[in-house]
Amino acid sequence: AALKNLLMNHWQSAGGVAGKLLPLLSSGGGAIIGIFVNLMLIPVAMFYLLRDWDELLAHLDALIPRHWHDKVHEIGGEVDGVLAEFLRGQIAVMLLMSAFYSLVLWLVGLEFALPIGIVAGMLVFIPYLGMITGLTLATLAAAMQFTEFSSVLWVWAAFAAGQLLEGTLITPWLVGERIGLHPLAVIFALLAAGQVLGFFGVLLALPLSAILLVGLRHGKASYLSSSMYCKP
Numbered sequence: 001a002a003l004k005n006l007l008m009n010h011w012q013s014a015g016g017v018a019g020k021l022l023p024l025l026s027s028g029g030g031a032i033i034g035i036f037v038n039l040m041l042i043p044v045a046m047f048y049l050l051r052d053w054d055e056l057l058a059h060l061d062a063l064i065p066r067h068w069h070d071k072v073h074e075i076g077g078e079v080d081g082v083l084a085e086f087l088r089g090q091i092a093v094m095l096l097m098s099a100f101y102s103l104v105l106w107l108v109g110l111e112f113a114l115p116i117g118i119v120a121g122m123l124v125f126i127p128y129l130g131m132i133t134g135l136t137l138a139t140l141a142a143a144m145q146f147t148e149f150s151s152v153l154w155v156w157a158a159f160a161a162g163q164l165l166e167g168t169l170i171t172p173w174l175v176g177e178r179i180g181l182h183p184l185a186v187i188f189a190l191l192a193a194g195q196v197l198g199f200f201g202v203l204l205a206l207p208l209s210a211i212l213l214v215g216l217r218h219g220k221a222s223y224l225s226s227s228m229y230c231k232p
Contacts (some may be wrong), residue, residue: 007082008192014087022045022179029104051132060169066100073219074218075214075215077203077216078213078214078217079091079210079211080209082210082213082214083210083211085178085179085210086175086178086179086206086207086210088176088178089171089174089175089176089177089179090125091179092123092174093125093166093170093171093174093175094121094124095121095124096121096128096170096174097120097121097124097162097166097170098117098118098120098121098122099117099121100117100121100145100162100165101113101116101118101120101121101134101158101159101162102114102116102117102118102121103116103117104117104158104161105155105158105163108142108154108155108158109145109151110138110141110142110144110145111139111141112138112141116137116138116141117134119133119134119137120133120134120135120137120138120159120162121134124166127194131159131162131163134159135148135155135156135159138158138159139152139155139156142155156182167187168187171190171206172184172186172188175206176206179206179209179213180210180211180213186206186209189205189206189209190205190206192205192220193205193208
């Protein structure tokens with residue numbers, strides 16, 4: 001009887017734990033499936049967008065009022081050039097950070113320094129993802145390779161230095177100057193967008209700032225040539 005009561009109590013406890021875990025697992029599984037579906041839809045959407053890009057531009061071009069046509073084309077060309085420079089700068093950041101992480105982790109003595117460094121560097125274009133992914137992989141590799149905890153601390157220090165270097169020096173220098181933003185403006189844009197819009201704000205801060213800068217340039221030029229400014 002005592003054994004039966006003990007088994008019943010444990011069964012009830014297990015049932016209660018399972019009842020609490022199942023909703024969490026189902027919600028977590030649903031979130032993972034949602035992310036996977038979105039990732040699968042991105043290349044499909046990109047395929048159709050690229051395939052019909054010229055036709056889409058032609059439809060948009062037909063909607064532009066004729067007296068604004070040349071100006072809109074001029075601004076659109078400048079925006080296209082600025083975004084192209086942004087992408088080139090971002091690729092340069094990715095390559096430089098890959099080299100940095102690989103070199104520093106190699107100096108620490110990590111066996112998988114090169115692949116982890118490349119992964120961490122290539123993912124820096126997504127805010128925090130490169131650092132978090134690289135730090136996780138490097139920590140696991142260091143925990144399996146080293147016996148001293150100090151070596152793991154050196155790995156953490158390497159990623160802390162990389163994050164600081166990328167956010168305050170490399171991105172403002174390689175991306176900001178290409179798109180015409182002062183390095184301080186880049187830092188403030190990232191901070192402000194991150195505070196207002198969070199993750200997506202940091203992701204979109206620089207391209208949106210570059211587009212805004214193009215608009216401000218044309219607005220300034222229009223103002224300087226207007227009768228309001230020129231009239232004595």
